[in-house]
Amino acid sequence: MKKILLTLSLLLSLNLGLAACSAPVEEKKETASESTQVEKMKLQVDETNIKTDENGIFKITGKATPNAIVSIDQPAKKVTADADGKFELEGQIPSEKSHEVKILAQKDALEELEKSLTITPHDQYVQKVLAKKEQEEKEIRAKAEAVQTADSLIAKAKASLNPTDLAKARTYINENQYLAIQGYSAQLTQINDAITAKQDQIAQDKAKKAAEAKQAEDARRVAEAKQAEDARRAAEAKKAEEDRKQAERKPSRGNTIPSQGNNQQPPAPDKNQQTVLITATGSKYHARKCGNGTYYTATLAEAKSKNLSPCSKCY
CATH class of the missing domain: 1.10.10 (Arc Repressor Mutant, subunit A)
Structure with missing residues (x-):
């Protein structure tokens, strides 16, 4: 009987010892399992359909992994979530139409997380x-x-x-x-x-035409003066010829001595038939050549008919 009691006592002690050794091992296994668990990125938005204010301004609020970088693509904006993971993104819609926006959460080596939102402009902003x-x-x-x-x-x-x-x-x-x-x-x-x-060319052409006109007028005056001179000489030649013929027709009176009582003086020459010198373009008539130029002979009457005045050097 004593042997049986001794045997039971040994078995009981052995079981208690095994139980005491096995309990810490199980705790260690559970702790290791918890330490190897992978952290995942978090991203939550308060609204997925967002409407802007009358100025086209929108706000996106939500919660992500603490200190994660949260960004959107249109328009490009980004913020860093606070220690509690809260974030707020603000921007202006780029057009008057609703459009989809991609929101992305990133942090170190954690896997990125992306969601889609729809932003609708306010009616006043559209207008x-x-x-x-x-x-x-x-x-x-x-x-x-x-x-x-x-x-x-x-x-x-x-x-x-x-x-x-x-x-x-x-x-x-x-x-x-x-x-x-x-x-x-x-x-x-x-x-x-x-x-x-x-304008310079017009002025040059005008000056050229004026010079040509003056040259033509001078040539005309020279031609007129020459024509007048030729006419005068022809008239003188004609008159001289007529005088000669008339003298030839007069009968010869012999050596008649004129009467003492007929003491008549020969008639004085006509000054208007006096011969003077003129030029084609001058305003004076001359008794002799007293300057440069081409001189033509003319009667005093002809010179006066051309409104020429006497030269102060010659008269």
């Missing part, structure tokens, strides 16, 4: 954007019309080389809000130079 686009399109059309008008005015000034047309083009460009005079300065300068060259 603002559309009005702005309409105004921009209107300005684009106005600028195009201004450029077309400026090009037309410049082309007209270039073709006409008229200072008035050039002034109109320059004034239009200066006063138009959509145009810059610097962009047209080269063309305007070129046209102005062409106008100046044209």
Whole structure:
């Protein structure tokens, strides 16, 4: 009996010892399992359908892994979640239409986590954007019309080389809000130079014509003076011939001595038939050559008929 009791006592002690040794081992196994568990990225958003305010501003709020970087693609924005994982992203919608936004959470070696959101613009913001686009399109059309008008005015000034047309083009460009005079300065300068060259050429042509006209007038006066001189000489020759013939027709009276009572003086010569010298373009008549030029003989009457006055050196 004693042997049986001793045997039971030994078995009981052995079981208690085994139980005591096996308990810590199980705790260690559980702790190791917990330490090898992998941390996963967290990303939660408060709303997946977000509407902007009247200025197109939107806000995205939520919670992610603490200190994770949270970002969106359109428009590009990013923030860092706080120690509790809370974050807030704010931006302005890029257009007047609803569009999908990708939100991404990143942190070190953790696997990225991405979600999709829809952002819808406020009705008032849509109206603002559309009005702005309409105004921009209107300005684009106005600028195009201004450029077309400026090009037309410049082309007209270039073709006409008229200072008035050039002034109109320059004034239009200066006063138009959509145009810059610097962009047209080269063309305007070129046209102005062409106008100046044209005006110089016109002045040269006018001076040339005036010189030719004066030369022609001088030649005409010379021709008239020569013609008058030739006529005068022909008249003198004719008169001399007539006088000679008349003298030949008179009967010879012999050596008749004139009566003492007939003491008549020969008639005084007619001063208007006095011979003087004139030039083709001069305003004086001369008794002799007293200067440079071509001189022609003429009667005093002819000189006076041409409104010529006596030379102070000769008379």
